[in-house]
Amino acid sequence: MNEYDEKWEDRLNALLDGELSDADAEALKSEASDDRQLARAIIEAYQLQQAMDTVHVERAPASLQKRLNAIPREQKAESRSGFTARLFQPRWAMALAAVPLAIIAVNLMQPDTPSTTEIAKARQDLAIAFAYLDRAGSITGREIELKIGQTMADALSGSVNRTFKLQNETSKEKEV
Amino acid sequence: MKHSMMTKLMTGLFCTLLSLPAMAQEDELKDLPGYVDFGDLTSLYGEPKVIINLGGTMLNFVSMMSASESPATSDMISKLKGVRVQIFATDSNTDASKAQFNKVKGNLKSAGWEPIVQINEDDEQVLIYMKMQDGNMEGITVMVIDDEEAVFINIIGQLNPAELGKVMKVLDVDIDLD
Numbered sequence: 001m002n003e004y005d006e007k008w009e010d011r012l013n014a015l016l017d018g019e020l021s022d023a024d025a026e027a028l029k030s031e032a033s034d035d036r037q038l039a040r041a042i043i044e045a046y047q048l049q050q051a052m053d054t055v056h057v058e059r060a061p062a063s064l065q066k067r068l069n070a071i072p073r074e075q076k077a078e079s080r081s082g083f084t085a086r087l088f089q090p091r092w093a094m095a096l097a098a099v100p101l102a103i104i105a106v107n108l109m110q111p112d113t114p115s116t117t118e119i120a121k122a123r124q125d126l127a128i129a130f131a132y133l134d135r136a137g138s139i140t141g142r143e144i145e146l147k148i149g150q151t152m153a154d155a156l157s158g159s160v161n162r163t164f165k166l167q168n169e170t171s172k173e174k175e176v
Numbered sequence: 177m178k179h180s181m182m183t184k185l186m187t188g189l190f191c192t193l194l195s196l197p198a199m200a201q202e203d204e205l206k207d208l209p210g211y212v213d214f215g216d217l218t219s220l221y222g223e224p225k226v227i228i229n230l231g232g233t234m235l236n237f238v239s240m241m242s243a244s245e246s247p248a249t250s251d252m253i254s255k256l257k258g259v260r261v262q263i264f265a266t267d268s269n270t271d272a273s274k275a276q277f278n279k280v281k282g283n284l285k286s287a288g289w290e291p292i293v294q295i296n297e298d299d300e301q302v303l304i305y306m307k308m309q310d311g312n313m314e315g316i317t318v319m320v321i322d323d324e325e326a327v328f329i330n331i332i333g334q335l336n337p338a339e340l341g342k343v344m345k346v347l348d349v350d351i352d353l354d
């Protein structure tokens with residue numbers, strides 16, 4: 001295709017297809033009378049069209065038509081089975097199985113509002129923790145009481161003994 | 177072979193995902209100054225008979241739920257950032273728990289915790305430590321070991337022990353520890 005073909009292609013095609021208005025067709029033809037290359041391009045285009053018109057269209061045999069029609073269906077089926085086969089490959093199966101797990105994990109990680117049951121359970125856990133704290137406090141209190149009680153008893157008995165001893169000594173001195 | 181590997185992998189992944197919330201809650205508390213690492217006694221005593229891990233978010237919800245019953249209790253719980261309890265049955269084998277007790281005690285001292293109560297009897301050991309920072313209480317740790325059990329409690333946040341009795345009445349949970 002020379003540069004003229006490219007330049008006039010659209011208009012030539014329109015002319016051959018009868019899509020050009022009469023005025024445009026006349027303008028093109030008058031241009032061609034001054035331009036030999038354009039005139040030749042128009043003649044060649046007409047000749048090509050005539051040659052094409054003389055070619056007979058042979059109908060394909062029914063068996064060939066059947067086979068040709070079947071091609072798109074087979075391709076579709078093939079691509080579908082290929083996708084299914086690829087989908088069930090181990091690595092894809094794993095990836096697919098991981099998706100719901102990831103969703104569960106994301107849900108679990110989110111600081112969503114806990115249910116009433118969960119809060120009640122937490123409340124119970126807190127009470128248990130406090131009960132153990134209270135128990136540790138009781139043990140401590142008991143031990144402190146025991147130690148202080150013993151010390152007090154020792155102090156008291158020591159004091160009583162000293163008093164008895166002193167009284168005893170005083171009475172002996174009086175006797176003497 | 178390939179499939180069994182995959183099954184194991186998937187099971188492992190699933191278990192990891194399920195334990196994520198507990199791990200997340202524990203991780204959330206680890207950075208707080210009142211947190212105490214009690215170590216691992218599961219290899220000696222098996223799984224703890226009681227394990228409690230309450231994070232700040234859950235405690236806030238408990239506090240909100242208690243507000244209508246007792247504002248004082250709600251206020252007290254709102255000051256807590258975390259509550260952790262681990263209780264192991266010792267079955268008279270207290271050597272391991274005593275060793276852990278002493279290890280934790282050493283860690284507490286070096287981390288600036290202050291001893292409040294310490295009882296060292298043959299059949300019973302009690303230790304209460306408190307962590308203060310800038311005049312505020314950051315946590316309290318209680319460890320009790322006797323012939324039956326080893327108790328490790330870590331309260332993160334502010335707690336007034338004198339109010340425990342009142343709070344337990346409000347929580348109204350019947351607990352018999354004896």
